[in-house]
Amino acid sequence: MPPGVRARARAETTRAILDEARRQLAEQGAAALSLRSVAREVGMVSSAVYRYVASRDELLTRLIVEAYDAVGERAEAARDAGGPPREQWRAVWRAVRDWAREHPAEYALIYGSPVPGYAAPAETIPAAGRVGLVLAGIVGEHGDAGGQESPWPDVLRADLLPGVPPALAVPAIMAWTQLYGTVGFELFGQYENVVDDRDAYFDAVADAAATSVGLD
C-alpha cells in the first residue's frame, strides 16, 4: 500500500509545523512560541494547526522529545568515536556542551525551569535518559572503584545504574548533575564576569568529574 496522497501531505504538514515551531523556539524562546504565528509562517490559518497538534502544550512536548533525542544522539556519537575511557568521557561532556551552545533555547526547554503549568508527560522519560545512560555506560565499563566499600549513603533507586559499582553510583549521579549545572550556568549567564576561559574551565570540570567516577 503506498502511503496515499493524504497521508503524505499530512506527514509533510506535520513536519513543516514542527520545523517552524523549532525555528521560533530557537529565535525567541519557549514562552514566545505562538501557535498562531507558526500557522501564519507555515501558510495556514491558526485553527487548521489544531488538526495536527492538539494544543500548544503538545507541540512543546514534541519539541522536548526531539531535543532530548538530539542531544542524546550527539552524546552517543561522541562515545562511539572511541578512544581511552577518559577521552570518551570528555568527548561526551563536550558533545553535550556543544549541543547546548548551538541550541540554547532547546536546552533551556529541557533542562531549564519547567514551563509553568506544564507537566512533562510520560513520553519524554525514555528520551530524557539517554545522556545519563551514556555516562553510566562509560563508568560501568571503565570505572575503577578501587576495591573499596562504598563510602556513600544508600540513596539511589535500586538497579538504577546496572553495571556501575556501588561505590561509584553516587559519584556518577553527582557528575551527571555537575555536567548540566556547568552547562546551565554558562548558558544562562551565571559565569559572566566569573569564568573567563569557559573552554578550559569546562574541560577542567570534566576531568575532575572523570577522576571522581574512577576513570583512568
Add this chain to the structure above:
Amino acid sequence: MPPGVRARARAETTRAILDEARRQLAEQGAAALSLRSVAREVGMVSSAVYRYVASRDELLTRLIVEAYDAVGERAEAARDAGGPPREQWRAVWRAVRDWAREHPAEYALIYGSPVPGYAAPAETIPAAGRVGLVLAGIVGEHGDAGGQESPWPDVLRADLLPGVPPALAVPAIMAWTQLYGTVGFELFGQYENVVDDRDAYFDAVADAAATSVGLD
C-alpha cells in the same frame, strides 16, 4: 516633613502590587504572571499599575532582586549561626536548598532558564552574588589548599574570590555550580525515579564539595 499622604499611599500600593505579583508567581510561575490580574487583585485598573511599574519586565526584575536577596539573607544567616567550618558550609547549602524548596517558582525565576526576551539588568548583579560570597568567605577563611601549587588552569577572572587560595578558586566555583545544579535537578524533577533519599543525597553532595574546597 512627614512623608505625606501621597508618598505613603504610593509606598503601600507599590508593596501591594509586588506582594500580589509574588503570590501569583509562586502559584502559577513566571510566564503566567499577568499585570492585568495583579491589578484586578489589588483592586485597580490595569493601566493604573503602570504608574508604579514601568512594564511587566520591570516587575519581574524587582521580583528577581527580591528573590536573590531572600536566598542571600538565608545563606548569610546560616553562616552566622557559627559552628565548625564544615558545619557552616553544610548549613549554607541546606539553607539554599530549603529556600528553593519553599519558593520553587522564585528559584526557577533566578536560576532557571532566563525568561525569553528578558535580559537581566545591571541592578540584579550585586544581589545575585550574595550566596557566592558567603561560600567564598567560608573557603577563604577555612579552606586548606594543602600548601600545593594550583593544579587548575588559570581560567577565572582575577580578584574574583579575594582571600581564597588560588588552588581552591576553581574548586570553589565548581562547588558553587554543584550546589545549584543539585538543587535545580531536585526541583525540576530530574531526580524523579533516580534519587530516593533526597535529604541524604544532598548532604552527601555538600560534604563531598566541602572536601573538594579543603574544609576540615
Add this chain to the structure above:
DNA sequence: GATGCGTCAAGAGCAGTGCTCTCATTTCCG
C-alpha cells in the same frame, strides 16, 4: 464510475494578554 464518509482549511468569535492614550480627579507646593 457515482456516491457518501471522513478529513481538512477557513472564518468568526470568546476570553485573555501587554501596553498606550486621553480625561477627570485628587494631592501637593509655591
Add this chain to the structure above:
DNA sequence: CGGAAATGAGAGCACTGCTCTTGACGCATC
C-alpha cells in the same frame, strides 16, 4: 489659593490560545 504634578479610570490596539461552524476536497466502497 491657584497652578502643577501625580493618580486612577476607561477606551482602544494588536496580540494570544482555543472552540465552533461551515464549506470543500480526497478517497474507498457500492
